[in-house]
Amino acid sequence: MFPELNNLLNTTPDRAEQGKLTLLCDAKTDGSFLVHHFLSFYLKANCKVCFVALIQSFSHYNIVGQKLGVSLTAARECGQLVFLEGLKSSVDVFFRAQAAPHPLQFLREADAGNLQPLYEFVREALKPVGDGQAAWRCPVLLVDDLSVLLSLGLGAVAVLDFVHYCRVAVCWERKGNIVALVHDSGDAEDEENDILLNGLSHQSHLILRAEGLATGFCRDVHGQLRVLWRTPSQPAAQRDRSLTYQYKIQDKSVSFFAKGMSPAVL
Amino acid sequence: MAAVATCGTGAGSTGSIAAAASKNNVTSFQRKGPRASGTDSGCSRLVSIAGTRPSVRNGQLLVSTGLPALDQLLGGGLAVGTVLLIEEDKYNIYSSLVFKYFLAEGIINGHTLLVASAKEDPADILQELPAPLLDDNCKKDFDEDVCNDKTPDSNIKMKIAWRYQLLPKMESGPVSSSRFGHYYDASKRMPQELIEASKWHGFFFPEKLSSTLNIESCSLTHGYRKLLQFIQNVIYEEGFDGSSPQKKQKNILRIGIQSLGSPLWGDDICCTENCDNSHSLTKFLYVLRGLLRTSLSACIITMPTHLIQNKAVIARVTNLSDTVVGLESFIGSERETNPLYKDYHGLIHIRQIPRLNNLIYDVSDVKDLAFKLKRKLFTIEHFAWSHCSGGAFQVIAIITRVTGLPVCNRTSPPTFQPPSHLTHGTQVLHLAATAFASRLVRHSEPLKQTGSGRILQAAGPRLWHDGRRQEAPGLLAIPP
Numbered sequence: 192m193f194p195e196l197n198n199l200l201n202t203t204p205d206r207a208e209q210g211k212l213t214l215l216c217d218a219k220t221d222g223s224f225l226v227h228h229f230l231s232f233y234l235k236a237n238c239k240v241c242f243v244a245l246i247q248s249f250s251h252y253n254i255v256g257q258k259l260g261v262s263l264t265a266a267r268e269c270g271q272l273v274f275l276e277g278l279k280s281s282v283d284v285f286f287r288a289q290a291a292p293h294p295l296q297f298l299r300e301a302d303a304g305n306l307q308p309l310y311e312f313v314r315e316a317l318k319p320v321g322d323g324q325a326a327w328r329c330p331v332l333l334v335d336d337l338s339v340l341l342s343l344g345l346g347a348v349a350v351l352d353f354v355h356y357c358r359v360a361v362c363w364e365r366k367g368n369i370v371a372l373v374h375d376s377g378d379a380e381d382e383e384n385d386i387l388l389n390g391l392s393h394q395s396h397l398i399l400r401a402e403g404l405a406t407g408f409c410r411d412v413h414g415q416l417r418v419l420w421r422t423p424s425q426p427a428a429q430r431d432r433s434l435t436y437q438y439k440i441q442d443k444s445v446s447f448f449a450k451g452m453s454p455a456v457l
Numbered sequence: 458m459a460a461v462a463t464c465g466t467g468a469g470s471t472g473s474i475a476a477a478a479s480k481n482n483v484t485s486f487q488r489k490g491p492r493a494s495g496t497d498s499g500c501s502r503l504v505s506i507a508g509t510r511p512s513v514r515n516g517q518l519l520v521s522t523g524l525p526a527l528d529q530l531l532g533g534g535l536a537v538g539t540v541l542l543i544e545e546d547k548y549n550i551y552s553s554l555v556f557k558y559f560l561a562e563g564i565i566n567g568h569t570l571l572v573a574s575a576k577e578d579p580a581d582i583l584q585e586l587p588a589p590l591l592d593d594n595c596k597k598d599f600d601e602d603v604c605n606d607k608t609p610d611s612n613i614k615m616k617i618a619w620r621y622q623l624l625p626k627m628e629s630g631p632v633s634s635s636r637f638g639h640y641y642d643a644s645k646r647m648p649q650e651l652i653e654a655s656k657w658h659g660f661f662f663p664e665k666l667s668s669t670l671n672i673e674s675c676s677l678t679h680g681y682r683k684l685l686q687f688i689q690n691v692i693y694e695e696g697f698d699g700s701s702p703q704k705k706q707k708n709i710l711r712i713g714i715q716s717l718g719s720p721l722w723g724d725d726i727c728c729t730e731n732c733d734n735s736h737s738l739t740k741f742l743y744v745l746r747g748l749l750r751t752s753l754s755a756c757i758i759t760m761p762t763h764l765i766q767n768k769a770v771i772a773r774v775t776n777l778s779d780t781v782v783g784l785e786s787f788i789g790s791e792r793e794t795n796p797l798y799k800d801y802h803g804l805i806h807i808r809q810i811p812r813l814n815n816l817i818y819d820v821s822d823v824k825d826l827a828f829k830l831k832r833k834l835f836t837i838e839h840f841a842w843s844h845c846s847g848g849a850f851q852v853i854a855i856i857t858r859v860t861g862l863p864v865c866n867r868t869s870p871p872t873f874q875p876p877s878h879l880t881h882g883t884q885v886l887h888l889a890a891t892a893f894a895s896r897l898v899r900h901s902e903p904l905k906q907t908g909s910g911r912i913l914q915a916a917g918p919r920l921w922h923d924g925r926r927q928e929a930p931g932l933l934a935i936p937p
Contacts, residue, residue, distance in 0.1 A: 255814065277747075278743075300676075342740070342776070376769060383769075408824060
């Protein structure tokens with residue numbers, strides 16, 4: 192968790208909000224540092240986290256998490272973290288027929304499938320434990336990332352349905368949070384991705400958009416972050432608040448500064 | 458040879474993030490490097506596999522791509538467990554050469570190879586691998602290569618910007634005692650005995666058309682399904698995924714797939730814009746990456762992306778690969794006769810480098826890279842402007858160094874764009890531009906104007922000829 196980002200978003204692990212859908216979006220740059228931030232943030236906030244990691248392996252998140260102060264192996268062992276490792280499971284699903292429906296069952300299907308097994312998995316993972324055990328705070332679903340589901344043969348509507356079902360189960364029933372990462376393809380004319388991104392932008396309460404600089408590569412400023420607070424349920428009478436910062440990623444943290452105020456220049 | 462003791466799975470070493478306790482859970486992402494706790498490091502890690510070394514940044518195990526210049530640009534080498542995607546140049550000349558360098562490096566290091574192609578028999582591909590340059594006689598051959606290139610005025614020492622002479626230049630010659638990354642002679646073939654001594658598996662798609670499959674029909678095309686099954690068999694049977702723990706000596710599997718996505722694999726993604734099986738290629742890449750992450754292997758794929766008409770697919774393929782390098786050769790294009798590019802054979806674009814086990818990654822500051830293939834060396838250099846009279850432009854180059862102006866982003870041609878957030882640098886650049894406008898008029902070569910940065914569209918001087926700058930006869934003082 193990056194303290195400077197917490198300041199920008201005006202949250203701390205103690206008073207994390209509930210029932211929110213946060214959309215992480217990256218355009219022309221890599222927004223995975225935001226995923227690491229939210230993962231360590233919610234683990235420190237003592238929430239039960241279900242992490243659907245479709246892009247990288249467990250040890251990648253673990254090593255970065257250790258730099259940010261959380262141990263994923265410890266969290267997994269004590270039950271705070273339920274980790275679905277997409278890459279490893281895809282090999283199991285693809286080469287061996289599974290007895291029970293696997294969350295990534297759609298990899299074996301010829302036609303465009305749906306994400307119902309994955310939804311069942313998430314629902315099962317985040318259901319409240321019975322009695323006596325350490326009660327975690329609100330459940331959190333973290334997905335990294337949703338755009339890869341489009342590459343695996345699913346349609347944008349199937350992914351939007353999945354997010355909708357998860358919102359009902361996690362945000363509304365259990366008062367939890369969802370954080371999902373979607374890539375913005377920009378000028379690559381990926382229509383399915385645009386449908387997914389627009390659909391999610393309309394449903395989310397908070398949008399964090401990491402973009403590359405318009406002027407190209409720079410060693411000292413790695414990109415620009417736009418933060419947009421939204422209230423999807425209320426009419427747009429009040430204007431949505433938005434802020435823009437530039438950032439530089441360091442080994443263990445990310446520093447944010449106003450546009451043009453990079454320490455390298457001042 | 459590499460004597461690796463298999464790491465005790467229940468060793469309980471506290472600071473270690475080595476392979477997890479469960480049986481088949483060998484991932485290739487292991488933490489290397491000295492541990493602060495100082496506990497007994499008896500379980501020697503995977504660093505002692507021949508031809509690999511740990512990355513200095515994140516301890517990731519790296520293998521060489523066969524081109525030391527490319528290794529340097531990728532942050533030391535290719536990480537084990539990742540995919541290197543080479544976007545082919547138009548006539549597939551240099552990309553197949555890079556492909557062969559990768560395989561040749563595997564043979565030299567004793568790695569197992571898996572070569573898959575739909576076009577050429579893998580046995581034929583292996584016969585055409587370049588011969589390695591051995592340390593003792595390579596030095597003198599390399600020196601003679603370099604001497605042929607030197608122009609008479611390159612030995613002049615810099616008089617004004619003398620401190621810049623001390624800066625390290627890009628490595629372009631064989632390092633004598635390197636066991637990681639070898640140099641190859643593209644004009645000779647690899648000796649037959651080395652090929653025969655190596656262990657390799659070949660997958661030639663036309664031969665495998667008739668055999669049966671045991672994956673039920675999913676949306677992958679027939680060729681991709683067979684290839685995945687083949688790769689998975691090799692990994693499983695030879696124990697690269699840690700499934701046969703009695704095997705003492707660990708080795709790396711180098712997978713090379715040639716021209717993936719071309720119609721010869723049965724995929725029509727290069728033929729039409731709206732194809733039926735548009736997810737076939739991306740699904741293949743995803744499952745392949747899953748296989749690689751759970752085994753000790755590294756993969757190179759060449760893909761004719763210039764034929765893919767659907768830009769969305771290219772973006773998805775890039776997101777699904779770890780390292781993406783694009784080659785653009787000058788053959789047949791207008792740049793072949795352009796005097797700016799006369800010393801080079803093409804441009805090389807590093808489109809993506811993964812951030813593995815880390816928030817940051819090693820990215821080179823230099824984005825304009827060009828390659829040339831001399832007889833014995835495939836070198837990658839910072840793209841130098843061709844000869845121009847006057848040393849005025851080196852000052853601009855020096856200003857670039859000092860203020861760290863951003864160099865071009867990935868898609869545009871090399872231009873200088875003053876950044877929006879750096880005011881000081883902009884002023885200096887404009888100062889230099891106006892002062893030297895008069896010099897520009899003398900150039901009679903017609904050159905394209907592309908808007909901002911017009912100063913440096915003109916043929917500038919050879920700025921980085923062998924890493925040394927020419928002397929600056931002008932007396933423009935470097936601004937503080």
